[in-house]
Amino acid sequence: MPADDSHFGESWALSPDSRRPLPELIEQKLREQIIGGTLKAGDRLPTEPDLARKLDVARSSLRTALQRLQLQGIVEVRRGLGWYVRRTDLAAVEEHLEGRLAARQFNHTDLLEVRLALETTAASLAAVRAGDGELDELAKHNQRYQRAEVEDVQEVIEADEEFHSALIRAAHNELLEQMYQALVPGLQDCKRHAHPSREVHNRSANEHEQIIWFLRRHDEVGAKSAMTTHLLGLYDDLTGDDTKPRASLSTYVGVHDEPMWDRRR
Structure with a gap:
């Protein structure tokens, strides 16, 4: 099911941090939405254009953040349908092989x-x-x-x-x-x-x-x-x-x- 837009708003504003790449800030914000319960397992995220507009970021930076979360098993893309929350047990993500790969430089x-x-x-x-x-x-x-x-x-x-x-x-x-x-x-x-x-x-x-x-x-x-x-x-x-x-x-x-x-x- 799609995430409820009524819960969106000021909570989507990114915290400015010039020391960190923008995709990392977006990834952190999406994690916060999941931890806070705004996004639940099975929820469909807003479309990429809508989500980029809410976050006030370029779609390329948003896509990079989504791909990082995908590698960690947190979200998944369903072809022709969009992005969905796959898991909310983020405490276990670091044990996930793809999560470790995504974090490696x-x-x-x-x-x-x-x-x-x-x-x-x-x-x-x-x-x-x-x-x-x-x-x-x-x-x-x-x-x-x-x-x-x-x-x-x-x-x-x-x-x-x-x-x-x-x-x-x-x-x-x-x-x-x-x-x-x-x-x-x-x-x-x-x-x-x-x-x-x-x-x-x-x-x-x-x-x-x-x-x-x-x-x-x-x-x-x-x-x-x-x-x-x-x-x-x-x-x-x-x-x-x-x-x-x-x-x-x-x-x-x-x-x-x-x-x-x-x-x-």
């Missing part, structure tokens, strides 16, 4: 290397599983990304996240999607520190288009290779000063020793 290089593994696999799966509507949605998200002004960092991050999240969903693998969502908060932090140039932004948009081109042709090897090239470019841009041994194209791409997905089954 990972090195940017580690995040991007795991992202490579997940998203290249998702691209090959999407090439054989995605429907035309899902591919059209990907194209629409990339158009938004192309139109975004580089100076508007939040818009660039949100548009890029929507593209990559849509591709993950198009793979139709629930576990892969959950694993990817665990990375999203860290990846957003990565992008905020990157400050890409217009040249990098245009290159990324063109690479998105190439990925879609292979997906529409159900070419799983081409889609995976295009995604690998795209993510390794970002990997180089974001981790240029890292001291670890670094990945290169040959490290990840090998047509003959990668799993293939049989469309006939």
